[in-house]
Amino acid sequence: MSRLWIKEGSFITMASHQPEVLRGHMVVEDGVIQYIGENEPAASVQEQAVIINGQGLLFMPGLVNTHGHAPMSLLRGFSDDQKLQVWLQEKMWPMEAKYSEADTKAGSDLAIAEMLLSGTTTFVDMYDRMEQVAQASIDAGIRAFLARGMIGLGSVEEQVSKLEDAVAFAKQWNGAGEGRIQTMLAPHAPYTCPPAFIERIVQAAHDLDLPLHTHMSETSAEVQQNVDDYGKRPVDHLEELGFFTRPALLAHAVHLTDDEIAKLAQLDASISHNPISNLKLASGVARVPELLRAGVKLSLGTDSAASNNNLDLFQEIRAAALLHKGVSGDPTVVPAHTALALGTSMGAQAIWHNHIGTLETGKAADFIAINIDQPHFFPRTDLVSHLVYAANGRDVEHVWVAGKQLVKHRQLLTMDEEKIRSEAQASFERLLT
Numbered sequence: 001m002s003r004l005w006i007k008e009g010s011f012i013t014m015a016s017h018q019p020e021v022l023r024g025h026m027v028v029e030d031g032v033i034q035y036i037g038e039n040e041p042a043a044s045v046q047e048q049a050v051i052i053n054g055q056g057l058l059f060m061p062g063l064v065n066t067h068g069h070a071p072m073s074l075l076r077g078f079s080d081d082q083k084l085q086v087w088l089q090e091k092m093w094p095m096e097a098k099y100s101e102a103d104t105k106a107g108s109d110l111a112i113a114e115m116l117l118s119g120t121t122t123f124v125d126m127y128d129r130m131e132q133v134a135q136a137s138i139d140a141g142i143r144a145f146l147a148r149g150m151i152g153l154g155s156v157e158e159q160v161s162k163l164e165d166a167v168a169f170a171k172q173w174n175g176a177g178e179g180r181i182q183t184m185l186a187p188h189a190p191y192t193c194p195p196a197f198i199e200r201i202v203q204a205a206h207d208l209d210l211p212l213h214t215h216m217s218e219t220s221a222e223v224q225q226n227v228d229d230y231g232k233r234p235v236d237h238l239e240e241l242g243f244f245t246r247p248a249l250l251a252h253a254v255h256l257t258d259d260e261i262a263k264l265a266q267l268d269a270s271i272s273h274n275p276i277s278n279l280k281l282a283s284g285v286a287r288v289p290e291l292l293r294a295g296v297k298l299s300l301g302t303d304s305a306a307s308n309n310n311l312d313l314f315q316e317i318r319a320a321a322l323l324h325k326g327v328s329g330d331p332t333v334v335p336a337h338t339a340l341a342l343g344t345s346m347g348a349q350a351i352w353h354n355h356i357g358t359l360e361t362g363k364a365a366d367f368i369a370i371n372i373d374q375p376h377f378f379p380r381t382d383l384v385s386h387l388v389y390a391a392n393g394r395d396v397e398h399v400w401v402a403g404k405q406l407v408k409h410r411q412l413l414t415m416d417e418e419k420i421r422s423e424a425q426a427s428f429e430r431l432l433t
């Protein structure tokens with residue numbers, strides 16, 4: 001039995017999405033939170049516990065990044081300041097087509113290292129070569145929800161083969177890494193997957209009892225194309241193809257009508273809001289205040305480092321809190337506690353995960369410690385405000401997933417950071433040739 005006692009720290013539990021600060025103690029046994037509260041644990045519990053001195057640290061649930069493409073970290077800074085379709089078709093896809101398995105692994109390691117060091121303990125990823133992402137996640141010890149993304153622009157035979165690959169991946173890896181890896185099926189987008197292909201994928205998701213993930217309504221051009229091609233906007237189109245008969249996670253969902261928002265709430269769909277990627281690609285601004293008001297399951301994602309250009313979810317939390325105030329002219333929308341919930345407890349809910357996202361007895365011990373003995377956390381007016389408006393990923397001092405420490409004093413314990421940096425550089429240079 002392994003036991004950890006976090007002694008005398010500040011805790012933001014996010015229980016019921018509420019970010020009250022608790023001063024006290026937490027006990028973790030075999031990867032699960034056994035106790036969190038103001039009182040010291042009993043002497044019998046203190047015995048045999050590894051003690052972490054919590055002074056000067058703020059403990060909170062690990063961050064949940066609900067949309068990204070880890071291997072694309074190799075393309076950070078390769079092509080900035082482009083519109084989505086030009087960026088994808090002329091810059092990303094030709095480079096991604098050259099990826100070897102080693103490159104996919106190098107990009108995955110780079111992304112996971114960056115996420116862990118900035119406090120993300122669970123990430124969602126969609127890529128067309130997923131084995132390396134899965135293995136890298138297991139080796140690093142991070143929690144991940146993975147899907148082999150499918151672009152169906154080729155022949156039907158090609159679509160069938162991609163779906164077979166995706167199904168094999170989903171079956172092989174679901175539950176791997178002592179349950180830290182989960183899988184879904186992912187048509188890349190309605191504009192890259194013909195309707196019959198999406199229907200086949202939905203059927204496979206039913207057969208395997210898996211959720212679905214896709215990009216949807218990221219740009220206005222894509223919505224218009226959907227109307228031109230199929231006579232409907234993407235929400236109705238996907239509904240007609242049965243997409244929402246499975247638990248569904250939609251990345252972006254920027255361009256939505258009032259009716260679509262109401263429908264997504266009624267269908268219980270989840271959305272990954274990616275504010276920084278949407279800004280950088282000039283895709284638009286998602287209707288977050290309306291989505292929250294409608295009760296849609298909302299969460300935050302970075303998208304890839306090629307369109308962000310980092311994987312620091314604290315920056316997404318801050319962007320979500322600021323952007324919608326600016327756009328709406330209402331400073332009360334997306335208050336700090338909601339922004340923090342979006343990156344933690346609401347993120348967990350959006351990916352249907354009951355065991356992470358809050359610090360409560362019985363939950364998985366996925367948590368991070370923030371070094372709050374730094375000038376930008378003073379004075380101690382409101383720690384939630386400081387986390388949302390003043391913090392960034394470099395303030396993360398320690399990280400645990402399932403009770404195992406993965407980052408200690410800003411150093412990765414399960415990954416070789418220097419090797420990861422040099423392999424990423426070597427891979428990128430190879431891709432350029």
Ligand SMILES: CSC[C@H]1O[C@@H](n2cnc3c(O)ncnc32)[C@H](O)[C@@H]1O
Pocket residue numbers: 069084088092093096126127128148149150151188189215218277303304307
């Ligand atoms: C085939 S799976 C993943 C695929 O998605 C592409 N991608 C990356 N970012 C975006 C985005 O913002 N919108 C749509 N598609 C995106 C990328 O090329 C990956 O290969």
Ligand SMILES: [Zn+2]
Pocket residue numbers: 067068069215251303304
């Ligand atoms: Zn994406």
